[in-house]
Amino acid sequence: xxxxxxxxxxxxxxxxxxxxxxxxxxxxxxxxxxxxxxxxxxxxxxxxxxxxxxxxxxxxxxxxxxxxxxxxxxxxxxxxxxxxxxxxxxxxxxxxxxxxxxxxxxxxxxxxxxxxxxxxxxxxxxxxxxxxxxxxxxxxxxxxxxxxxxxxxxxxxxxxxxxxxxxxxxxxxxxxxxxxxxxxxxxxxxxxxxxxxxxxxxxxxxxxxxxxxxxxxxxxxxxxxxxxxxxxxxxxxxxxxxxxxxxxxxxxxxxxxxxxxxxxxxxxxxxxxxxxxxxxxxxxxxxxxxxxxxx
Amino acid sequence: xxxxxxxxxxxxxxxxxxxxxxxxxxxxxxxxxxxxxxxxxxxxxxxxxxxxxxxxxxxxxxxxxxxxxxxxxxxxxxxxxxxxxxxxxxxxxxxxxxxxxxxxxxxxxxxxxxxxxxxxxxxxxxxxxxxxxxxxxxxxxxxxxxxxxxxxxxxxxxxxxxxxxxxxxxxxxxxxxxxxxxxxxxxxxxxxxxxxxxxxxxxxxxxxxxxxxxxxxxxxxxxxxxxxxxxxxxxxxxxxxxxxxxxxxxxxxxxxxxxxxxxxxxxxxxxxxxxxxxxxxxxxx
Numbered sequence: 001x002x003x004x005x006x007x008x009x010x011x012x013x014x015x016x017x018x019x020x021x022x023x024x025x026x027x028x029x030x031x032x033x034x035x036x037x038x039x040x041x042x043x044x045x046x047x048x049x050x051x052x053x054x055x056x057x058x059x060x061x062x063x064x065x066x067x068x069x070x071x072x073x074x075x076x077x078x079x080x081x082x083x084x085x086x087x088x089x090x091x092x093x094x095x096x097x098x099x100x101x102x103x104x105x106x107x108x109x110x111x112x113x114x115x116x117x118x119x120x121x122x123x124x125x126x127x128x129x130x131x132x133x134x135x136x137x138x139x140x141x142x143x144x145x146x147x148x149x150x151x152x153x154x155x156x157x158x159x160x161x162x163x164x165x166x167x168x169x170x171x172x173x174x175x176x177x178x179x180x181x182x183x184x185x186x187x188x189x190x191x192x193x194x195x196x197x198x199x200x201x202x203x204x205x206x207x208x209x210x211x212x213x214x215x216x217x218x219x220x221x222x223x224x225x226x227x228x229x230x231x232x233x234x235x236x237x238x239x240x241x242x243x244x245x246x247x248x249x250x251x252x253x254x255x256x257x258x259x260x261x262x263x264x265x266x267x268x269x270x271x272x273x274x275x276x277x278x279x280x281x282x283x284x285x286x287x288x289x290x291x292x293x294x295x
Numbered sequence: 296x297x298x299x300x301x302x303x304x305x306x307x308x309x310x311x312x313x314x315x316x317x318x319x320x321x322x323x324x325x326x327x328x329x330x331x332x333x334x335x336x337x338x339x340x341x342x343x344x345x346x347x348x349x350x351x352x353x354x355x356x357x358x359x360x361x362x363x364x365x366x367x368x369x370x371x372x373x374x375x376x377x378x379x380x381x382x383x384x385x386x387x388x389x390x391x392x393x394x395x396x397x398x399x400x401x402x403x404x405x406x407x408x409x410x411x412x413x414x415x416x417x418x419x420x421x422x423x424x425x426x427x428x429x430x431x432x433x434x435x436x437x438x439x440x441x442x443x444x445x446x447x448x449x450x451x452x453x454x455x456x457x458x459x460x461x462x463x464x465x466x467x468x469x470x471x472x473x474x475x476x477x478x479x480x481x482x483x484x485x486x487x488x489x490x491x492x493x494x495x496x497x498x499x500x501x502x503x504x505x506x507x508x509x510x511x512x513x514x515x516x517x518x519x520x521x522x523x524x525x526x527x528x529x530x531x532x533x534x535x536x537x538x539x540x541x542x543x544x545x546x547x548x549x550x551x552x553x554x555x556x557x558x559x560x561x562x563x564x565x566x567x568x569x570x571x572x573x574x575x576x577x578x579x580x
Contacts, residue, residue: 018400117560119512140341233514
């Protein structure tokens, strides 16, 4: 595909007029705040915005010597790895099965993709209700099995709750991408292997899975980004970062410190660190996308 | 399928049915809970998994507000649905129009600053709302946009993915079409309206589905920028209903609200499934 058009229009001011709306929004709501977050991150401000002074990298030093911030890093790492791996495995299993069946494949797809439309906050509420310690239907079932479920007291259970809600919401997305990936694998490859006597299990691991690896890697990055940033609403609806700070992922902590604890400099420094993480993840994703084009 | 293996096919169906049941179970519980009274849910715990008879009353209380048994107020959801709908529509249509216009400029014109503009759009991919909450709040507050529809929507309508999607698509439009319209005396605006717009119909439909859902499901943004109940979108409003704690919530009303909040985006996905899948897969290319 051409990167440049051969035929163009000549006009002095029209192109600027066309890009103007996008540029205005981008400048006011993206670059200005990002710049001011950078600037804020080197200031120490009192909570009422009365005075501020330049403190250099103090906010960052303070963050990295703060045990609760490091703990939040660990929480986020555990959370996003589990969300990404569970979501990918379940979706891959379902996609392989859906690719196998002939009858009802469309129906299964429809019934599996709708959670994509559910808002993360609503997903959090749904799962909170099922696991609510005193009224929840699943927590009761667990209690009759001898498992005392109370995510308001038990940090691991709270973590499990937000992971389940986050995975549940993300399966549909992964499923669609795996299904598209599976359908693009040439049938002839599978048939050739079958003629050579490879059993289905063997065929999957030696042919299908390697050919799916670009999709899997892409989904891994997307799922980690999702777990890092889009799950704020799930955490806020289901656990509010509790019990204690056991489910306070980085984004939640940046929000909490900035808007509840009014530590503006610290929150801005956290924003800057989050920006660095997004930039790193985006670079990884795009380097990979460039490679994928050659496949 | 390569070989006939009835047992494997059966296993595949069983796994899929199990998957569908697992995915749908939360929805079923929600639906059933919304047909019961809050006393049934709290006192019978665990609640019955059969539909109750309180369907109409629950949804009436959820939509139009009312009093709980303990006398506290239930805020009506109907106005929140309106706010959500307006926001989702403005965000989806706004994103599509400004991205289309700028993609048109990037592809069909050569002007000083083109590369810079393109990179400015690209970099926004790396600045999601979540990483600049505090500073964006001050900007929006400084512009006097708190508690307004403009504040809820305009900051969200810049879109790198939509711009890239349209750019990719415009690059595949044959040059002959452009040449032909130029020979016929059409200027750039004429060409855009009469040729590009109709050709882009599928891409627009696909993007609309994705962006409508994105707009409808916004949570953090309204959480920061609205303090006025008349501007609460439903996704944020439901969170406000959870103040009562485990047994103190009006769970039936909360669950009815959840259903109402899920319905419009789910309908958009189900009715436009073909475009939805296309939009999802294309947007990531």
